[in-house]
Amino acid sequence: MAAVNAGTRPAAHKGGRYAVRLAWAAGAVFWGAFAVLEAVNHGVLAGLFAVVFLIAPDLTFLVAVRDAHTTRPGQLPARAVPYYNAAHRALVPVTLMVVYTVASLSWAPLFAGLCGWTAHISLDRALGYGLRTKEGLQRD
Template identity: 65%
Template sequence: MSTVTTATNATTTHRSARSVARRTAWLAGALFWSAFAVLEAVNHGWLAGTLALTFFVLPDLTFLVALDDAPRMAKGQLPPCAVPYYNALHRALVPLALLVAYTVQPFFAWAPLFAALCGWMAHISYDRAFGYGLRTKEGFQRG
């Protein structure tokens, strides 16, 4: 019995250490993207700052898609019809791919766009650092 308990505790400790390391890395990324968005806003004016702030807040406004269904949902549950929008705006690959395109394509060379993408990446990174991820089809946080 004690061998099984010890193995279970070791597995739990290992998972916990990985989770803390992963969340710490996301927090470092969030601070980086926040600093970059602020730098772009300072260097390129109010439009860049406004877009960075807008894109920082925008992903969490997806709940407005299903405002009518909100009272019927369980605590912490997002209405299922809003889940595809929420998940689409909380995938790091989308703004990251756009940031890469920004660096290699001249038609993307507009500083306020870069600030907006940095704000979006900062939002996603803060969410992951604080333990919020994508949602299941039913609207609950994925485990």
């Protein structure tokens, strides 16, 4: 069995990473299309919620905007990390969708917003952006 250099990843791991990113991309297309469908079927308010929830997870950067000058490029200020990570965990909107379904809620704008939020997270993962370390750096 060949040894792997410390700075490189095995080819199989890289291929697996691409497959995961492709799956996240498919999820982004699905949830984005679902948000658009909800907007078309239920009107402007549903579309507005979908767009707002699509953008909102990245507004967590504003929590520590005054600390941005203390970080390196690509690093999130440590104070914003818990908010960023909470808003970028796929389990949160998916759990809320399950609650929405089980509780027999029927307000379409909320569901459209959850679809937009899930699309945002899926697109981030497809592009290689994930959760952050407590120092604000991208996790591998």
